Amino acid sequence: MKHVKTLSTRNLKNTMVTGGCGECQTSCQSACKTSCTVGNQSCENQK
Amino acid sequence: MIHRYKNNGYNIVLDVNSGSVHVVDDVTYDVLPLFEEGKGKEEIVDSLKAQYGVSDIEESVEEIQQLKADGVLFTEDIYQQYIKDFKKRKTVVKAMCLHIAHDCNLACKYCFAEEGEYHGRRALMSYEVGKKALDFLIENSGNRVNLEVDFFGGEPLMNWDVVKRLVEYGRSREEECNKKFRFTLTTNGVLLNDEIMEFANREMANVVLSLDGRKEVNDTMRPFRNGKGSYDLIVPKFQKFAKQREELGLSYYIRGTFTRDNLDFSEDIKHFADLGFRQMSIEPVVGQPEEPYAIREEDLPKIMEEYDKLAVELLKRKKEGRGVNFFHFMIDLEQGPCVAKRLSGCGSGTEYLAVTPWGDFYPCHQFVGNEEFLMGNVDQGITRTDLQDEFKLCNVYAKPKCRDCFARYYCSGGCAANAFQFHGSITDAYDIGCEMQKKRVECAIMMKAAEAEEEEIS
Structure with missing residues (x-):
């Protein structure tokens, strides 16, 4: 495309089928303890 | 829903519901809100032709239409029932x-x-x-x-x-x-x-x-x-x-x-x-x-x-x-x-518990000491299942402030303890925290755009 560059992303819609296993890290156990940050975590099944 | 913003010289468009990220030129950046309002190609050309060439505007509209058809722009939020069932x-x-x-x-x-x-x-x-x-x-x-x-x-x-x-x-x-x-x-x-x-x-x-x-x-x-x-x-x-x-x-x-x-x-x-x-x-x-x-x-x-x-x-x-x-x-x-992870909340009071030195359970470390939130203990297990249910229902869709927020897929509705501290309700949101969170997400995405550009050059 000439006007738009799309970054490589995981389409959230597709994760409805495979997601929800719950094996990933609980967000507050990472490095925060005072806020809720999930977008920066990785999926356990993608590793 | 899209979120568009300018940061560090980049025009960034986040397709909120698919998580897709696009870096667009100026003409597309200006076409997008008109397209979102439902305006057709001719109307958009009329509105912007003083600033941009007609062929550029037309191409831009076509690219937007293509991305929409591909499911990476203006995608609908189809997750509400899914999350409700997930949390059940x-x-x-x-x-x-x-x-x-x-x-x-x-x-x-x-x-x-x-x-x-x-x-x-x-x-x-x-x-x-x-x-x-x-x-x-x-x-x-x-x-x-x-x-x-x-x-x-x-x-x-x-x-x-x-x-x-x-x-x-x-x-x-x-x-x-x-x-x-x-x-x-x-x-x-x-x-x-x-x-x-x-x-x-x-x-x-x-x-x-x-x-x-x-x-x-x-x-x-x-x-x-x-x-x-x-x-x-x-x-x-x-x-x-x-x-x-x-x-x-x-x-x-x-x-x-x-x-x-x-x-x-x-x-x-x-x-x-x-x-x-x-x-x-x-x-x-x-x-x-x-x-x-x-x-x-x-x-x-x-x-x-x-x-x-x-x-x-x-x-x-x-x-x-x-x-x-x-x-x-x-x-x-x-x-x-x-x-499911992004929209179901941090897990406090359900999959995550804090335990005090004498074995009492609280929804998370920040609730410890507030007797209202004492959920049980190591000997009896969870005794306040009503509290557990309340936390179970606490997800992005239960929070009115999150409904139109682009960052909801990144913060999962924010911190329940902060919401309670400032508003007395775990389904509210700590507004100052939200503003900072939104900014951090914007910066993080911009950095990805910059790194992608850097990779392309090298």
Whole structure:
């Protein structure tokens, strides 16, 4: 495309089928303890 | 729904519901809101032809139409029922914050735990209570394999022997129960020594090391009980510990708090980097508005500016081959969490519990000490199932403020404890925190755009 560059992303819609296993890290156990940050975590099944 | 913004010379468009990220030129940036209003190609051309060439506008509209057809632009939110059903599933507990010590050897001025005592008495967790907590976790974790246990306080090193024994106990049960413990430690470093580092390097998946940044910043907020600063004692130990963990390929975070006394906190991040640390986090303090150090709404413009400055600085350092990892700008676009994780909330009160030294359960460490939220204990299990149900229902769709927010897929509706502290309801949101979170997401995505461009050039 000439006007738009799309970054490589995981389409959230597709994760409805495979997601929800719950094996990933609980967000507050990472490095925060005072806020809720999930977008920066990785999926356990993608590793 | 889309979110478009300009940052560091990039025009960024986030397709909120698919998570797609597009970097667009100026004409497309201006076409998008008209397209979103439902205007047709001719109307859009009419509106913008004074600024851009007609063929450029037409091409731009066609590209937008194509992206929409591909399901990466203007996608609909189809997740509400899915999340509702997801949260109806049987609750399992998979993470615990063990308050190993309600006591502390520092007297940090902003401590939500009131110098470790959580509005109660000083106490250390006994091995027996900790063991019962681990048993509860194993028994209530269903088929989840990975179990997380954070040794927290107060200051957990004040009860180090119990930490070691609990790790040993947890490990001894892994095989028979088909579980894998991920132990983590959050410490202020005062009592850190070689023996503890060696043990932690063997057993702890992550360590969170508390330090606020520059010496004067740290020592103002993190003094000993006698008023003396803690920086000089702690920094050399943290440097040694961090170096060891880097060499072993293990995770650690230097974790700071910024207050309205150091709104120039990007300097503290630079200071961490200059001390040789590579993994770091610095978070806004959460305090009652009357506290002199609390972040106020009027501080937000300066904080936003600071995040922008920090993002540019971190990109520069990365380009120069001396990059560091700032926790709040980390974003995993390609292998990030599934939508169920993103929208179902942090898990407090359901899959995550805090345990006090005497074995009481609370939804998370920040609720400890508020009797209204006492959920049960290690002997009786969860007795307040009504509270558990309330937390279970707490997801992005239960929060009116999150409905139109682009960042909801990145913060999962924010911190329930903060929402309760400021509004008396876990389904509300702490507005100042939201503004900062949104900015951090914007910066994080911009950095990904910049890095993608950099890769393209090289």
